[in-house]
Amino acid sequence: QVQLQESGPGLVKPSETLSLTCTVSGGSISPHYWSWIRQPAGKGLEWIGRIYASGSTSYNPSLKSRVTMSVDTSKNQFSLKLSSVTAADTAVYYCARESNGGVIVVWGQGTLVTVSS
């Protein structure tokens, strides 16, 4: 059974870059699509973007100018960087795996990132 685990700083200063890594266990990072999704406290879900095992990406236009995703197949990990963060970026960040059809089938447990000085 594939499991995902997010890791990274829980506190980021305004204007700095948020960096998270998702480690995949119980399966290979290839040949799947991997997504990042976030959820502010008490609010709904927002899709940030996805990356294929080959490295091709698709980002939400609302965040595209600040988002970079990458994949490291040797470590079975993929990563998210979000630059120039503000308090509005405070949220639980989830990594997830998609099925061949694009369905989000596996979720990590989520990690809370707070943007504050």
Next chain:
Amino acid sequence: EIVLTQSPGTLSLSPGERATLSCRASQSVNSNYLAWFQQKPGQAPRLLIYGASSRATGVPDRFSGSGSGTDFTLTISRLEPEDFAVYYCQQYGSSPWTFGQGTKVEIK
């Protein structure tokens, strides 16, 4: 982008009752690529339905999805205590993937 509007915002029902949740899209969802997720407090969402009407592995058959185009429905035939949660619809037919704002099913 496709905007998904869920209704009602909150549904107050008793165990054993039927729950009907609606998800309306601002434009047609390609290939009916519409999923439903259940989320309980402090947990990640859980996939219930994909392709508008296909149940995910391990999902009880009291959960059913229907609809096409722009109008979709999640039905819970008889609410069990563990079904009280927030439900989100999500479309994955057109990038960016988008989610509805959620429907909370609470105990009456």
